[in-house]
Amino acid sequence: MSQIHPETSCDKGYAERIIGAARDASPVAGLTHNFYRYPARFSPVFVRSVIEAFSSPGDWVIDPFVGGGTTLVEAMALGRHSLGIDISPLSSFICEAKTLVLTDQEVAAFERWRSRIPDTINIHEKSRRFERYAEAGYYRNLESPKHWRLRKAIEQSLVSVERLRLAGSATLARCVVLRSAQWALDARKQTPSISEFRERLQLLAEEMIASAIAFRDQVDSLSLNAPPQSISITRSTAGAHSDEIVQEVSPPKLIVTSPPYPGIHVLYHRWQVDGRKESPAPFWIAGKLDGAGSSYYTMGDRKYPNLRTYFEQLEASFMSVAAIAGPETIIVQTVAFSETEWQLPRYLAVMERCGLTEDRPWNISDGDGRLWRDVPNRKWHARQKPHSPGAREVVLVHRKA
Ligand SMILES: C[S@@+](CC[C@H](N)C(=O)[O-])C[C@H]1O[C@@H](n2cnc3c(N)ncnc32)[C@H](O)[C@@H]1O
Numbered sequence: 001m002s003q004i005h006p007e008t009s010c011d012k013g014y015a016e017r018i019i020g021a022a023r024d025a026s027p028v029a030g031l032t033h034n035f036y037r038y039p040a041r042f043s044p045v046f047v048r049s050v051i052e053a054f055s056s057p058g059d060w061v062i063d064p065f066v067g068g069g070t071t072l073v074e075a076m077a078l079g080r081h082s083l084g085i086d087i088s089p090l091s092s093f094i095c096e097a098k099t100l101v102l103t104d105q106e107v108a109a110f111e112r113w114r115s116r117i118p119d120t121i122n123i124h125e126k127s128r129r130f131e132r133y134a135e136a137g138y139y140r141n142l143e144s145p146k147h148w149r150l151r152k153a154i155e156q157s158l159v160s161v162e163r164l165r166l167a168g169s170a171t172l173a174r175c176v177v178l179r180s181a182q183w184a185l186d187a188r189k190q191t192p193s194i195s196e197f198r199e200r201l202q203l204l205a206e207e208m209i210a211s212a213i214a215f216r217d218q219v220d221s222l223s224l225n226a227p228p229q230s231i232s233i234t235r236s237t238a239g240a241h242s243d244e245i246v247q248e249v250s251p252p253k254l255i256v257t258s259p260p261y262p263g264i265h266v267l268y269h270r271w272q273v274d275g276r277k278e279s280p281a282p283f284w285i286a287g288k289l290d291g292a293g294s295s296y297y298t299m300g301d302r303k304y305p306n307l308r309t310y311f312e313q314l315e316a317s318f319m320s321v322a323a324i325a326g327p328e329t330i331i332v333q334t335v336a337f338s339e340t341e342w343q344l345p346r347y348l349a350v351m352e353r354c355g356l357t358e359d360r361p362w363n364i365s366d367g368d369g370r371l372w373r374d375v376p377n378r379k380w381h382a383r384q385k386p387h388s389p390g391a392r393e394v395v396l397v398h399r400k401a
Pocket of ligand 1: 038039040041042043064065066067068069070071085086087088091235236237238257258259260261268296297298299313317
């Protein structure tokens, strides 16, 4: 049984706010959160409550499995500096786009790009095939006659993005194409027409520039000595404590994260087209190269007996997380399990071996005293029963022993 640390700086008001936020089931919204639908993303409401409870403006917050960058966006909006680590280059692109603080020139250049969208996509005009990506297999499952129009529209959109010279405008425009293509392709029964795609591109361009400006205004309104920084790096968390960039900002005040979940298969790095065919197109559209197969992003093969590779990689990662943390650092994570009964104790044993002690600052008297939350609307749960264990996740709080 793990100990309770009464000294965790979580007063009653904050504990109640975190509990309320954990149970909030509203859809992901606000700031730049909807620039991409990253699988298994955090609830921003929950992350905000944790950042507010366990850090102050000007502190550093690290997310070692940052995914779609929810932590970075919330940290910046609250005046905290933040560092995200993720093994996926797609994650770094999304984090970069979501944390942009655009200059007026970048906004103006983006607006000019947006006004040209109606002429950019023209099925009667030629497009340019992205040969390097096509040869490396990134067009896989998009080569069928059913998809040629959409592929062409994406190519034409990307060519127009490449003409943008200001970095911020180009990143935002590329993210608009990525989000539109995700809307058009991922987990859809019917492929939209070209005019529907064009309309969606226009709509998202309009919505996303408005969100980016609102985000910039929020960051500008903070009365800090220096604007909050946000850094994202592509690498494995295992060994990250030796990384120069990580060392520079360690120890952080708070580490908040959600690692890949044991036994639950999530497609972080693919879209599903035509039923279940997997497409690596998001990497091509983001201008990034894919790392490897799905076990690379989910910490091992879930079919391996007892999830041995998963728990080995979890331990290697949390050894580094513990080395990044200082004696004052609070480590908050949310985890879902395919079979809670044996996986949770095993997960907690890994934390202990990494020198981390569990804390339950909530005073929750029912159940195991931990904070559990129902996971609303997660795609991979569609095939599970509504009350299967994987549809709930636990909030774990640790400190260095
Ligand atoms: C549950 S997702 C995080 C989602 C994130 N909380 C959000 O709000 O979008 C887990 C992430 O861990 C990343 N990942 C998997 N193995 C990793 C490793 N060894 N090191 C760093 N990141 C890893 C995956 O690429 C994925 O983006």
